[in-house]
Amino acid sequence: MNSPNPTAVAEAPPETPPRRRPIRLPQDRHAIVDSFFRFQSLFGLVAVFVIAIAVSPVRNGESVFLSSGNLANIVRAVSEIGIIAVGMTFVILIGGIDLSVGAVLGLAAVGSATLMVDSGMAIMPTVLIVLFIGTAFGATQGAIVARLGIQSFIVTLAGLQAARGIARMWSGGLGIPIAYGDGPQEAPQAFSMLSGSINGILPVPALLFLAIGVGALLVLRSTAFARHVYAIGGNEKAARLSGVPVRRVRITVFAISGLLAALAGIIHAGQLNQGSPNDGAGYELDAIAAVVIGGTSLAGGSGSMGGTIAGALLLGILNNILALNNIDANVQLVVKGLVIVAAAALQKLRPRIA
Amino acid sequence: MRYARRAATILALAALVATSACSVEDDPGSSSDASAKCGSGKDFLIGMSQANNAEPYRQVMNDDVTNAAKSVPGFKVVVSDAAQDNSKQVADVENFLSQGINLLIISPNEAKPLTAVVKKAYDQGIPVIVLDRKVEGDAYTAFIGGDNVAIGKAAGEYYAKTLLPQGGKVVEISGLPGSTPAAERAQGFREGIASNPKIEIVASQTAEWLREKGQSVMDAMLKANPDIDAVYSHNDPMAEGAYLAAKAAGKETAIKFTGIDALPVPSGGIKAVEQGRLQATFQYPTGGREAIDLAKKILVDCAKDVPKTTTLGTQQITKENAAEVYTTLGGKQ
Numbered sequence: 001m002n003s004p005n006p007t008a009v010a011e012a013p014p015e016t017p018p019r020r021r022p023i024r025l026p027q028d029r030h031a032i033v034d035s036f037f038r039f040q041s042l043f044g045l046v047a048v049f050v051i052a053i054a055v056s057p058v059r060n061g062e063s064v065f066l067s068s069g070n071l072a073n074i075v076r077a078v079s080e081i082g083i084i085a086v087g088m089t090f091v092i093l094i095g096g097i098d099l100s101v102g103a104v105l106g107l108a109a110v111g112s113a114t115l116m117v118d119s120g121m122a123i124m125p126t127v128l129i130v131l132f133i134g135t136a137f138g139a140t141q142g143a144i145v146a147r148l149g150i151q152s153f154i155v156t157l158a159g160l161q162a163a164r165g166i167a168r169m170w171s172g173g174l175g176i177p178i179a180y181g182d183g184p185q186e187a188p189q190a191f192s193m194l195s196g197s198i199n200g201i202l203p204v205p206a207l208l209f210l211a212i213g214v215g216a217l218l219v220l221r222s223t224a225f226a227r228h229v230y231a232i233g234g235n236e237k238a239a240r241l242s243g244v245p246v247r248r249v250r251i252t253v254f255a256i257s258g259l260l261a262a263l264a265g266i267i268h269a270g271q272l273n274q275g276s277p278n279d280g281a282g283y284e285l286d287a288i289a290a291v292v293i294g295g296t297s298l299a300g301g302s303g304s305m306g307g308t309i310a311g312a313l314l315l316g317i318l319n320n321i322l323a324l325n326n327i328d329a330n331v332q333l334v335v336k337g338l339v340i341v342a343a344a345a346l347q348k349l350r351p352r353i354a
Numbered sequence: 355m356r357y358a359r360r361a362a363t364i365l366a367l368a369a370l371v372a373t374s375a376c377s378v379e380d381d382p383g384s385s386s387d388a389s390a391k392c393g394s395g396k397d398f399l400i401g402m403s404q405a406n407n408a409e410p411y412r413q414v415m416n417d418d419v420t421n422a423a424k425s426v427p428g429f430k431v432v433v434s435d436a437a438q439d440n441s442k443q444v445a446d447v448e449n450f451l452s453q454g455i456n457l458l459i460i461s462p463n464e465a466k467p468l469t470a471v472v473k474k475a476y477d478q479g480i481p482v483i484v485l486d487r488k489v490e491g492d493a494y495t496a497f498i499g500g501d502n503v504a505i506g507k508a509a510g511e512y513y514a515k516t517l518l519p520q521g522g523k524v525v526e527i528s529g530l531p532g533s534t535p536a537a538e539r540a541q542g543f544r545e546g547i548a549s550n551p552k553i554e555i556v557a558s559q560t561a562e563w564l565r566e567k568g569q570s571v572m573d574a575m576l577k578a579n580p581d582i583d584a585v586y587s588h589n590d591p592m593a594e595g596a597y598l599a600a601k602a603a604g605k606e607t608a609i610k611f612t613g614i615d616a617l618p619v620p621s622g623g624i625k626a627v628e629q630g631r632l633q634a635t636f637q638y639p640t641g642g643r644e645a646i647d648l649a650k651k652i653l654v655d656c657a658k659d660v661p662k663t664t665t666l667g668t669q670q671i672t673k674e675n676a677a678e679v680y681t682t683l684g685g686k687q
Contacts, residue, residue, distance in 0.1 A: 059454050070452045077445040173532055177466040272440050272467035323449040329407060329435035
């Protein structure tokens with residue numbers, strides 16, 4: 001076969017006479033490297049996807065991984081973490097962190113179940129009240145961070161405890177089962193669509209995750225709010241001096257995080273037919289992992305929403321393919337740890353462009 | 355392109371780690387099918403969905419399942435750990451279904467959230483054995499579990515006839531309030547001691563199943579009731595914690611301690627009995643071996659009618675039989 005020899009191209013002598021100091025354009029070189037790093041999670045996602053196809057078990061001559069049912073399961077399984085991670089991205093971009101999201105998810109799940117089952121409310125008011133609770137909870141944390149200048153790690157750590165406590169008080173410490181029907185102590189049947197699929201293919205939670213992800217991606221691309229978020233994360237003092245309403249943006253960012261955590265909680269209740277006050281424990285760490293794998297710096301100021309979405313999907317595919325291959329649960333934890341470190345290491349390698 | 359090269363190296367390494375981890379085992383799904391017929395001489399893939407590996411009792415349950423399966427030719431067990439997360443356990447079962455398991459064993463984290471996915475498996479014609487905690491409805495093949503009332507009663511009768519035949523003051527250290535095992539172990543104990551009216555429960559406090567809380571609760575109860583004769587604890591770790599508190603007060607020989615669970619592990623109650631800290635403990639069986647026995651009946655022997663509910667008995671462990679039971683239950687030395 002006449003395949004071209006790649007080394008021949010590389011060894012070809014330059015046509016111009018060699019200069020003593022060849023002038024390189026740093027922007028050009030950096031542009032390629034930088035775009036690699038900018039889309040590292042996308043490359044990672046493609047890489048993991050390809051690996052997953054390669055190592056997927058085969059059943060009846062078909063790849064188990066690529067079967068439509070399995071792909072739907074993957075997106076469904078990451079949808080809650082993914083939605084939380086979208087909110088977390090905003091928070092991390094301003095250099096903050098939100099540890100309360102898992103507990104807010106539990107609180108929202110309890111709220112959804114209690115309002116519909118015990119209080120007999122319809123779906124719309126239930127959803128609006130629960131989303132309001134989540135937003136208000138987030139905004140309160142944001143206000144404490146912005147007004148009192150306490151680190152968001154501390155404020156949201158306290159928020160985690162508080163939300164968990166409120167959820168346990170509200171539910172009496174036990175999960176509230178959701179039965180569907182028109183009678184008393186029953187939730188409207190339509191709520192169960194959260195555990196269903198559109199045309200039997202696309203799970204509803206997955207659709208919500210993708211819709212919210214794309215929405216947030218557009219917001220972060222082209223709004224003044226997004227520029228303020230990046231400015232605060234990059235250099236808060238400079239941002240304030242150039243007229244960015246730092247406090248308001250802070251509060252808004254935490255409110256968004258609380259809102260999306262509450263939405264994930266509603267989905268959680270709908271998928272599991274139960275609102276349990278203990279659910280969502282540790283979800284904040286999975287969401288942070290998705291953001292980090294997505295290439296967003298915990299120092300704030302740099303990162304992308306597309307990266308987070310890719311990061312969440314990558315984690316989902318990784319969980320799935322490890323499970324499909326029956327990798328020991330403890331080994332799975334180690335592999336996930338390695339992937340997170342590898343993603344963070346790639347960020348460290350990213351060249352700083354002055 | 356120094357950065358790019360280093361980045362590429364790391365990415366390649368990560369990919370290598372992922373691939374090598376993934377290729378540890380060959381694809382078990384290829385040989386099996388959900389609709390595979392029963393019979394001997396065939397290979398069967400069994401999915402074991404565990405609620406939380408971090409609890410010693412559940413780790414022992416996994417060990418019982420995998421060890422029992424080793425003696426059945428053709429059985430291959432894969433275990434998943436939901437880490438106490440209902441959503442994760444739903445995804446675990448979904449993954450098992452994608453792989454084409456022939457039988458599902460599940461110990462659900464909670465009943466309601468797992469009911470739908472268990473029904474999904476059952477409706478696909480996959481036999482489902484539910485262990486220890488139930489799911490709602492009857493869309494499963496069989497349930498195997500212990501009887502906490504009977505265990506509590508056995509403990510109570512031991513108190514009435516053997517431990518305190520002359521009567522005495524007993525304090526109870528109970529499990530998590532609101533949990534079914536705690537309520538049933540309390541109820542059964544009261545039924546068991548009823549035959550000896552001279553036994554009096556002078557105090558009952560919760561230590562939420564935890565050893566460290568057993569210690570602090572016992573500290574407080576010793577101050578309030580200095581003349582305690584025995585401590586009835588709803589599990590072994592709390593009894594061990596109470597023992598430590600009594601020892602700190604110099605009363606560890608004057609007071610008798612009993613526990614429940616009797617896990618065959620070095621930190622479990624059987625060893626505590628053997629080493630003399632506890633007077634007795636009562637086995638709360640995992641049902642792991644029984645599940646594999648049942649799976650063998652369904653898959654290999656083609657049994658059509660298996661009991662829908664199997665209630666497992668308990669076993670009293672005292673110093674006389676501790677070492678023997680420990681070995682029988684497969685405990686590691």
